[in-house]
Amino acid sequence: MAFARSRQALAIAGVLGLALGATACGTGNDKKSGKASSPECAAYEKYQGHDGKKVSIYASIRDAEADLLERSWKQFEDCTGIKIDYEGSGEFEAQLGVRVDGGNAPDIAFVPQPGLVKRFADAGKLKALGADTKALAEQNMPADWLKYGTVNGTLYGVPLGANVKSFVWYSPKMFKDKGWTVPTTWDELIALSDKIAASGTKPWCVGVESGDATGWPATDWIEDLMLRTQTPDVYDQWTTHGIPFNDPKVAQAVDKAGTILKNEKYVNGGFGGVKSITTTSFQEAGVPITTGKCAMHRQASFYANQFPQGTKVAEDGDAFAFYFPAVDPAKGKPVLGGGEVVVGFADRPEVQAVQTYLASGEYVNSRAKLGNWVTANNKLDIANVASPIDKLSVQILQDKNSVFRFDGSDLMPAAVGAGTFWKGMVDWLNGKDTATVLNGIESSWPK
Incomplete structure (x- = not known):
């Protein structure tokens, strides 16, 4: 899903460049006042x-x-x-x-x-x-x-x-205190996850509950992994039904995401086990990285708005994000x-x-x-x-090595992208196997 659904109310600090209300211009046709x-x-x-x-x-x-x-x-x-x-x-x-x-x-x-x-x-x-x-x-x-x-x-x-959706949020302070290094490859990401899990902290916190739109954050995981396990051309074929939704290439991406999302040792920091993902709101899902209950949360740049008032979002702050690593960096820098x-x-x-x-x-x-x-x-x-x-988002978007693709579910027919794909991911997180879920989504694609 391209942008945030519901938002918690919070003050956005220190960024009021325009005093929009300070100088009222009057209505456009207020000729008497000029x-x-x-x-x-x-x-x-x-x-x-x-x-x-x-x-x-x-x-x-x-x-x-x-x-x-x-x-x-x-x-x-x-x-x-x-x-x-x-x-x-x-x-x-x-x-x-x-x-x-x-x-x-x-x-x-x-x-x-x-x-x-x-x-x-x-x-x-x-x-x-x-x-x-x-x-x-x-x-x-x-x-x-x-x-x-x-x-x-x-x-x-x-x-x-x-x-930019290809971000992993973390606490710079926590990483520094624990001696953890920001990963730059998928293998390093998994090695770090194992290290954090072994220390007694859940490495990941995840939430996909979003009212009628429940499930959309999980589709972002699949899209990011499609871009990391396949070529951009295959991603385009997938979003336009050039390949079926239950193609083995799609199953590979889903199962790759499952190595994190369906791993009880990895999730769900601050909330419970794997099944708590579907009942945890996306707004609250990343907050535990600021309280030490989890280490990482994959979510888009707009998640900066969800942290509690007073949270410093910066490289040396309470929360920041790093690029979600590519599986094979030699193939470029895929960006969702x-x-x-x-x-x-x-x-x-x-x-x-x-x-x-x-x-x-x-x-x-x-x-x-x-x-x-x-x-x-x-x-x-x-x-x-x-x-x-x-600023980091702009840098990534302007990086010549970046291979940008629009959110896949948003490109698909609404009945799939904002329907069976969302629901299928909830079923998958709740225990349904990959093949059953993908077969169901494929059968729903408009003829």
Whole structure:
């Protein structure tokens, strides 16, 4: 799954680069006060003419991150008079379809699954991007990223945020105190896990509970291992059903993940045994690395938001992350990632204005200054990326040795990627064998 589902509420410290609320710009058409032409509002002049209009946005981003989202476009609202009505939901994937099919679609949705974008586009529910948004998207976004919002040659959406999923979180302080070294290969990772387990500490903590989306964190493990045990071409074949879901290559990746996830000696630090993984929320799963109850937690860059208030996330802090090692480093540096695609179910002028703004350099830098966020948008100024983990994410994404692939489950048809794959991983963690689970997922692939 590309981005966080539900979030615990916490303060994000020390990263307020823009005082968004400090200088109110007034509404875009407030001609009497002259605020529309004030210096703070100069960047928003192109979006004028929609004073008093409302635009609804629906997404899976909640709690602390949702607060940052709403702050990131506050100045846009003040300067244009457009009111953005944002709603985040932990049941986004299931409820978006219900709303769309019921004639109650949001104006805009942030969809973290390209497969879901395709489903709505094929059903004629999405509006193609307006000319201004399309032009800006093609100017600011890498072509590889634009394909995630393109269906049958038509551009329906622009990627917004990005994340790196190939991370293992750990406590630098704990590693230093114990004399443990950050592993750089898969063999070193397993050797370290064995060493930690022998010391009496569970090396791994894992949680895949996420409401209606329970199971998605386990699919990320399989995707990362597919990229590490197979070639990128085979990964692409898998996500498009060029090879069946129960192909031996997929089984190899699942079993490789199982050497950690289904190993009672390795998991589940702070929570119980293997079966506790399916009842442990993904938000809480990595917290035990800060209390010494486990040593490592594989999760995306956005997990930085889940640590308790006051946690120092840095190379010399309470928590940080290292690159999830490749099985064969000579074959390159596989990187799993994701992001949201901004799509429209309406094309009113004010909706198009919001879509265009979200694709702009003004927006991405406004959001980046608030912290805990990166994007593939080339207008992002790296100087506005303050968080050490975000800087590391950008470095990995820009590394010429990196072989990037989008989250596989998000590329698959929603019935599989956000359905049977999620559920199948829960069944697998609860004891079902690999062959049975993969056969079940394969039989669910739309004909």
